[in-house]
Amino acid sequence: MIDQDQARKFWTSWVRREIGGNDMIQEAAVSAAVNELLLGHDNQAAANAARDTAHRLSGGVPTPHAAPPQQGGREVVATPVAAAGPAASGHAGAPLACRLCGSTPAANMSIHEHNGRLLWMVHKTNKGPFCRDCGTALLRHHQNSTLFQGWFGLFSFFITPVTLLLNLVAWRKVKALGPPQRDPNVESKLAAPLTPGKPLLRRPGPYVAAVVVAAVAIFLGVKSADTGGCLDSNTELANRKTDLHNTYVRTFNRDSAAIEACTSVDCERAPKLEIVAALKTFNDGLNGVCWPDTYKADAAALVRANSAMADAVTLWAAATTPDEDQSRAQVVTDELARRRAADAVLSRDLGVPAATPAAS
Incomplete structure (x- = not known):
């Protein structure tokens, strides 16, 4: 009894070197060679079966032989054989x-x-119909190749x-089929x-994919740990805080001007x-920002200062x-100074100053 794994490894290398062709042709040629060996035939029969299979799948183009016959010092040009037509696929009720x-x-x-x-x-895409065994062989080959080589590109990763x-859709269809x-x-x-x-788990693809996924998970975990569970960078945090600050400042400046223009308390x-x-x-x-531990205290202080000022303005x-208006305005002025100080501390620690300076 031959060792099928070793046989496939040998014939995969041989087919790639002696025959070539696309992945499907090579896979079919290897399977044909191994089938011959399983039937008890010798290596020459296996090689002939591999060449014949590749010849059929490539549309009748003659495949190279190790020692092409010579005639008069020139190679004999083989006459292409018409490729066998595809098997019937559901025509006339079949x-x-x-x-x-x-x-x-x-x-x-x-x-x-991919x-x-x-x-x-x-x-690459292989379109059927396929039987259970051909579908399984192609699925295992293409899934393994995708798992092995599919991750190495910005868009390819997704x-x-x-x-x-x-391919799981095709896998379900294959599993539902009976023996060919x-x-x-x-x-x-x-x-x-x-x-x-x-089987797929005896091929390298799943393990390469596992390493890639583990590496990404470790990277994200380390990054998350370094920032107290928050994944935003300092620049992103600073920009978000500055956007919030500037939105508030625009409202404050507009309404302060309106208050100055008023002639009555109402x-x-x-x-x-x-x-x-x-x-x-x-x-x-x-409060909607995930603040790293480094900035949590400063962010909380600004929230408290904003709340205190909101209460004073209310x-x-x-x-x-x-x-009464004049008396309470003084309290607002005091809270405004505290709010400014808390805002400045957080902005300074983040390393990006507020984009809109104002008396806010």
Whole structure:
């Protein structure tokens, strides 16, 4: 009994060197060679089967031989043989037959492969119908190749999981098929179904994918640990804080001008309450940020200062007389100074000053 794994390894190398062709042709040629060995035939029969299979799948183009015959000092040009037509695929009520070996039952499916190449990418698709064994062989081959080579590119890193999920549709169809039955009178590209080959978990692809996913998870975990569980950079945090600050400042400056223009306490009430609302929005934004431990205390201090000022302005807006208004305005001025100081501390620690300086 031959060792199928060793045989496939040897014939994979031989087919790649002596025959070439695309992945599907090479896989089919290797399977044909191994099938011959399993039937008890010798290596010459296996080589002939591999060449014949590649010849059929490549559309009748003659395949090279190790020692081409010579005649009169010149090579004899082989006459191409017409390729066998595809097996019947559901015509006139007939059941679907495998596109490769002609076996039934078969199912329509598309099997995908994606390879990332840093600056570009390669996507391959094999369309059926395929029988159970041919479909399994192709799925294992293309899934392994995708898992092995699919991650190495900016876009490919995200396309690869989609490709793997798309192949699950084909996998379900393959698993639902019964054993392939081949009518010897039906012409097909292969004399027998492809050998499924090693299961996916006995190929390198899944383990390369596991290493890639683990590396990404470790990187994100380390980054998260360094920032107290928050993934935003200092610059991102500073920009978010500055945006919140500037939005508040625009409201404060506009409403302060409106208050200055008022000639009665009642006129001032609406712009004062708008300032209160702007301070609450500022705090909502600050509370929505994931602050690293380094900045948590400063952010909390600014939230408290904003709240204290909002309370003071709310009380100011409730004034009913000019004297009461004047008295409460002084409290707002004191809270404004504290708010400015807390804002400045957080901005300084983040390393990016507020974009809109104002008396806020």
